[in-house]
Amino acid sequence: MSMTTSSSSAFKLICLLHSAVALSSGALMMFDMKGIYTFTHGIETATKLLGSSPHDQLLIRTSDSFSGLLLFAIGFLLFMVSFVKDKSFQSFFAKGCTVLHVIVAMWRFWFERRVEDLAWDWLRQTVGDILLGLSWVFFLVYSWREKYD
Template identity: 60%
Template structure:
């Protein structure tokens, strides 16, 4: 049963990553308007054509990376080796916990140096941290489920 749970968690994470990647590559402006509002989305796009091109290129590459990671997760979902599944799930938990701590660390640097200039994005960190916690918990629940299954 652990194999089915691993497959399900991987596919759910894969669909989320691939969807976010595609949205970031092709519908960046619409996503920013939906998540931040029209006024802030206009500010995020950049003020000069050169800035706009750099920001759009960066967003497209970020979306491509997310899509590739989602595709990789989709391929990993078919692995049947339980030792690999546990190793992979522990690695994913570590990765998400690392991202949570990195965001808290970067938040302090961000507030000290840049908060006055980009005050529109100041409340965004909480949503990002909650998302990382939810994603990490899905892997933790998988590990607990397989541990319970193994030792019952």
């Protein structure tokens, strides 16, 4: 296998893995948010997060559905990008995804941990964001190693 092929394969694999996570998470957010809240936060917190009045519940369900749709669209975009063969684009895209994951981790650290019902969960999610960002960093290091060897 040539050097350029292995780097492209790594990019495709990372994109497809991130795509699978985004597509499945987005679909679950659109159609089964109560199940996700119960699984990730427990029954008591899930009840609080789903709202107390019918109006609040409708707003929260609508917001979760749109967030899930956005995540699903991101997953579809990642799937399409996984087939791009241009090395400079792959590097640019990986850098952008790394920055995005760092920003999301910072958001969780600065804001989400202050929400009382989510305060215990922010660390686990921040570690997840950092690990997803590291997958792109590993791709960048791998492609730089190939470039300069």
